[in-house]
Amino acid sequence: MKDVLAETVDGFPWLDGAMLAFESCEVIRLRLAKLARGDDGAEHEASLMVSEKVDAMLEAGASLMAGASAAAIIGRYREHVAANAKRLSV
Template sequence: MYATWWKLGLDTTLLAFEAQSVIALRMAKLAAGGSGAQVEAQRMVSEKLLAASEAAMQLATGASHGAVVAGYRRKVRANHRRLSRAAERG
């Protein structure tokens, strides 16, 4: 029982740290301006709406909180990889 809560707490904490990294990368991209910033701003909003609706559907259909957090972590890691590659290219 405690192991499940411990894992959920750890995964949620890791999600928070990972999300901060993505926020920093996105803010840098937005600060640079231009068409890339506009595309990123639109992507950010649409991703958040989609992720929230997916999480709501998961919970409504009986998924665990851990499954929802794992889904968010996958999305955050994908964004980190994409934004990191874009930052490396310039």
Template structure:
């Protein structure tokens, strides 16, 4: 049986890194901070809509967690590359 606790815990740890990287970018200010704040909001809305759609079409909560982890990994790569 699949236990989503580990995936959820990993998502929480991975998300902390993205939060740290975003706060640093926002703290520096300027146009990059403004665009980061805008992308934060649009990404969160998009991810919530995607998660709701997945669950409404019969997807599992584990699938939603897995997809969120993909989003977090992509943000980590993007924020550490700059």
């Protein structure tokens, strides 16, 4: 049986891309709550957020140059987002 939700159009995994967007919104909410406190943890979070973005961009670029698919790159971003959600929820 064909899994319609896992299908891609033009090689782009639409469901995984949409899930990444929704999951990212939760991490943004958690980060904003932490930053709003304005304590030492907020400053560390702001620094960590910037460095994580740069690292993820470089990783994605290297993966693209090595021939990774959009699905693989989105999957890796989802792993990063899940780790951040877990860390920020504690």
